[in-house]
Amino acid sequence: MLKTYQYEQLSAQDIDRLTLRNTDPNNAIQDTVEQIIAQVEQNGDDALRQLALKYDQISLDALYLDEAEIEALAATISRQQQRALEIAFQNIHKFHATQLKKERTIETMPGVTCWREVRPIEKVGLYIPGGSAVLPSTLLMLGVPARIAGCKEIVVCSPPQKDGKVNGFIAYCLKLLQIKKIYLTGGAQAVAAMAYGTESVPRVDKIFGPGNQFVTKAKSLIQSRTQVSIDMPAGPSEVLVIADESANADYIAADLLAQAEHGADSQAVLVSTSSSLIEAVNQALLLQLGELPRAAIAQKAIENSYAICTTDITTALAFSNKYAPEHLIIQSDDWKRLVYGVQNAGSVFLGHLTPESVGDYASGTNHTLPTSGYARSYSGVSVDSFVKKITFQQLSQDGLRQIGSTVEILAELEGLQAHKNAVSIRLKDLES
Ligand SMILES: NC(=O)c1ccc[n+]([C@@H]2O[C@H](COP(=O)([O-])OP(=O)(O)OC[C@H]3O[C@@H](n4cnc5c(N)ncnc54)[C@H](O)[C@@H]3O)[C@@H](O)[C@H]2O)c1
């Protein structure tokens, strides 16, 4: 099932090739997304309606659901389902609430006082995937930190269902988050709508959320040509499992399939010190795949995946750091020793009893995470993603005297006389 490589036989180029994913070599995705963005920029709501017909096979009149419609849909789910969403909401809230820490004010020199203050981003746009699977959990992952940050306007977009609505789970999450509207648009067009604004959809300052390759490409294009920023590239899901002889093959197969079932372009990689474990995982994959409703999707993703056999676990971790997975699972009795060596990963799952899906739903950590190697430089979504941190400084007379000559010298060595004057003019007044 999983194509298997021996690590020692891989060249540096092989490793580079194995760590590349979701490239768009012929610009096919980019070309489609460019057209969609242009259509929305020019034709607003009309374009959103046409694109809903084309890509979601739905003819829409109103492009949003209001509070009363959300309320009615939320009432259609069972109490048990409501309770599960509430527990997820609470755990995500508890974890994210710790992230807004007050920093110290510091005097860098006597009388030179510096500090930072946190301000929420005013208008944020949340994209909730709804193509191959509708993900209410993503609404909690984005909405909870947006609420904790204090964002004033939260715009939510998600692809419409065939009945022109959203499901009751999305509606219940909207209620938990006290969001009173949802816009019925998906894909690249939703990103363009939130970036440029349409008659119905408000323009926002920053766009958040995961999505397929069309959504991810739209976010990166929008960021490069408007003043609207994005959280990060959060594309097709991926997992890398590091496992040694102590690992359980059935658990590994289950974890690999949990990400594989997201989409055919997902990737599930196993790096193990044991070739017999890799064989056992392959057998378990076959058995478990047969039981899955989304077997066809998961099977394609597994075909797009691989296993690597290494001589030791340190080499396995070095490969993982190069790959920079969205999710890293370490199935080893020795996991504590390895934590320090994790350099690049979106979120990490430690030991034999920590399935990745707990982080997808309810442990409390955020599941909106960088993919395609971007975990080398980006963090997952957190409260920080929804705020700006503005620096402040204030000088007393003593402060100006202390720092003045340093700034004058530095301004002079850069040849910027006006910079120097701004200090000198004040120093002169102090002396007179
Ligand atoms: N990285 C993360 O944090 C994270 C989190 C959750 C989900 N995900 C990923 O998000 C993705 C969700 O993808 P999805 O497709 O299910 O939902 P989606 O909502 O991202 O995309 C669906 C939309 O894509 C558009 N679309 C579909 N085919 C198109 C085409 N040929 N041309 C142009 N537009 C087209 C349609 O408008 C449709 O509404 C999955 O790959 C999943 O793995 C990632």
Ligand SMILES: N[C@H](CO)Cc1c[nH]c[nH+]1
């Ligand atoms: N695994 C996804 C992030 O890549 C998140 C998710 C939502 N629902 C289930 N899974």
Ligand SMILES: [Zn+2]
């Ligand atoms: Zn998942």
